[in-house]
Structures are given as structure tokens and as C-alpha cells.
Amino acid sequence: MLRTLAIIAAITASANATATSTSIDWDLQSSNIISDGTWVAGSNSSTWKDAESIALTSDGVEVVITGWSDSEGDTSASNSKEYYDQIVEQGDLYYWGDSNGWGVVNGDESSNSVPDHSIDNYSSSLMYSDQDMVLLSFSEAVSLEGISVGWYSDGQNNILDVGAVAISSQDVANMSNGTSTWDDIYSEVDMSTISKQGSSNYYALDSDAGSSTFWLVGLYNEMENCDYDAFKLMGVTAKTSNGGGGTPPVDVPEPSSIAIFALGLAFIVRQKKLSSKFKLNF
Structure with a gap:
């Protein structure tokens, strides 16, 4: 009995029993990108420095990464592009080795300038403001959990002010139209902050920011209180309810x-x- x-x-x-979510890591070291054959070359691919985009597949889910910044001038605000950039445009991704990671070099910056060649919220010896972001485009909707950071500079408050926000496919299209500002793409109040976990260089989202195919990651303030920050991206962690493999579960009554x-x-x-x-x- x-x-x-x-x-x-x-x-x-x-x-x-229901399908459980699975965390997936994308390690952005050059050896992983080479082995997957997903390197998308820019103008200087032979030296592993310059790329228009990179792509990496992990556990059946692909992420394509591109760099963006509000580095295009807005002539309605001023005749000086260097001081009044507002329009979003695509920049280059630069790779600085496995111990440092990936940075963004926008249209106003030089790859030889430190920290201009990182993902930052300032530019050109602090003369004007550029807000760099990386766009993470996944092959399926995911919940972003955190990022791994290599080199970083955490400004005056000794806190790296990193944030992430989910955006739509229309927002992604608007990023390329040559007229949009960051305010047109996302609302800062919707951005989730990302905090450092322990002594490692892993930064986790402080709250559940939902699920999306497209995520923007960068610094959540633009020279607020003159607190200039910068970092280079080493890895991405996200959660998918499909259990990895990119294959949705079959619904059975x-x-x-x-x-x-x-x-x-x-x-x-x-x-x-x-x-x-x-x-x-x-």
C-alpha cells in the first residue's frame, strides 16, 4: 500500500515538473571567438584590435556584440561637434587582451587614448561627454544576469556605475537612423544597476530586468557629478528558460x-x- x-x-x-531556467556564460576571450569561427572582422582584424562586431555561441545560444556611442554632433545645439555630441552612431570594438577585455572607440576617440578606448562616459581629456554602450543581440530572448569586467576605472566615488536595460527591435533600428539620442532609445529610469559581487570582477544585476533579445550595457550616468568611469568587457551571463541549446521546450498538456x-x-x-x-x- x-x-x-x-x-x-x-x-x-x-x-x-516544469522547465527550469539555465544560466549561460559567454567568455569573450579571443580563443573562444576563434574556435567558434564567428569573428566578424573590422578594418584591422589581423592584429586582433579592431572589429565592427563580434559573435560567440555558447550552449546553442549566440550573442552578437556591437559598440555604440552618442558621438555624432547635433548642429541644432551648437556648431561645435566636440562639445555637444548627442546623436547615437556605431563605433568600433577594440580588444586589449584576455586580461583586459573589449572596449568601444567612438567617432570622437583614438584607440591610443586611455581611457577613451574603453567603454566610458567621457572623452578627449574630459573636454566633452560621450556615453558608450555595448549592444548585446541574442539569438533568443534571455534575462541578463551580469557581466564580467577586465580593466576598469571607477572614478571619484570608487564605484563602477554600470547599468543594463532591455530594448526592442525598433529601438535597435532607431540607433542606426542618424537622428536618435540615447533618450530616444531608452529611459534611464528603466535601467537596472549592476553591482560588483565579492572580490571577483563579476557584476550582477541588482534586480530582475525582464527578458529580451536585445540588451544595452554601459555606464548609467553621463558624467554625473563629474564621476568619470570606464571599463572593458570580458564576459556575459544570461538566463534562458529553454534550458540552453536554443531549442524551445515542447509544450505537453x-x-x-x-x-x-x-x-x-x-x-x-x-x-x-x-x-x-x-x-x-x-
Whole structure:
């Protein structure tokens, strides 16, 4: 009897089990990108410095990374492009080795200038403001969990003010239209902050920011209180409810727990009747 009840309970639990989410890491070291054959070359690919985009597949899910910044001038604000950049345009990704990571060099910067060649919120010896971001484009919707950082400079408050925000495909299209500012792409109030975890260089989202195919990651303030920050990207961690592999789970109708238990009780009653029928009386 007890054994039969245990079997029923196991069947019930199995029937009610749902697909669990799985965390996936994308390690952006050059060796991983080479082995996957997903390097998308820029003008200087032979030296592993310059790229228009990079792509890496992990556990069946691909992420394509591009660099962006509000480094295009807005002539309606001033005739001086260097001081009044506002329009978003694509920049280059620069790779500075496995111990440092990837930075963004926008249209106003030089790859030889430090920290201009990182992902930062300032430029050209602090003369004007550029807000660099990296766009993470996944092959399926994910919940971003955090990033790994290599080299960084955390400004005056000794805190790296990193943030992430989920955006739509229309927002991504607007980034290329030559007229959009960051305010047109996302609202800063929707950006989730990312905080350092322990002594490692892993930074995790402080709250659940939802699920999306497209994520922007960068510094969540633009020279706020003259707190200039910069970092280089080493890795990405995200969660997918498909369990990895890029294949959605097959939906199978689940019988209710009550129905299964009722069938189990019917099985017990039947077994008792059979036992009584063939019982020998001495």
C-alpha cells in the first residue's frame, strides 16, 4: 500500500515538473571567438584590435556584440561637434587582451587614448561627454544576469556605475537612423544597476530586468557629478528558460494532480478486489 502511494506521488511530481531556467556564460576571450569561427572582422582584424562586431555561441545560444556611442554632433545645439555630441552612431570594438577585455572607440576617440578606448562616459581629456554602450543581440530572448569586467576605472566615488536595460527591435533600428539620442532609445529610469559581487570582477544585476533579445550595457550616468568611469568587457551571463541549446521546450498538456491521485486510488481499490477474489480460506 505504502509503496503504491509512493509511486503515485512520484508520478504526480513528475507530471507537474516544469522547465527550469539555465544560466549561460559567454567568455569573450579571443580563443573562444576563434574556435567558434564567428569573428566578424573590422578594418584591422589581423592584429586582433579592431572589429565592427563580434559573435560567440555558447550552449546553442549566440550573442552578437556591437559598440555604440552618442558621438555624432547635433548642429541644432551648437556648431561645435566636440562639445555637444548627442546623436547615437556605431563605433568600433577594440580588444586589449584576455586580461583586459573589449572596449568601444567612438567617432570622437583614438584607440591610443586611455581611457577613451574603453567603454566610458567621457572623452578627449574630459573636454566633452560621450556615453558608450555595448549592444548585446541574442539569438533568443534571455534575462541578463551580469557581466564580467577586465580593466576598469571607477572614478571619484570608487564605484563602477554600470547599468543594463532591455530594448526592442525598433529601438535597435532607431540607433542606426542618424537622428536618435540615447533618450530616444531608452529611459534611464528603466535601467537596472549592476553591482560588483565579492572580490571577483563579476557584476550582477541588482534586480530582475525582464527578458529580451536585445540588451544595452554601459555606464548609467553621463558624467554625473563629474564621476568619470570606464571599463572593458570580458564576459556575459544570461538566463534562458529553454534550458540552453536554443531549442524551445515542447509544450505537453499536464494532467492535474487531483486526476492523477484519483487514478492511483482507483488502482489501489482494484488491486484490493483482485486480492480478495483469489484469497484462499483455510
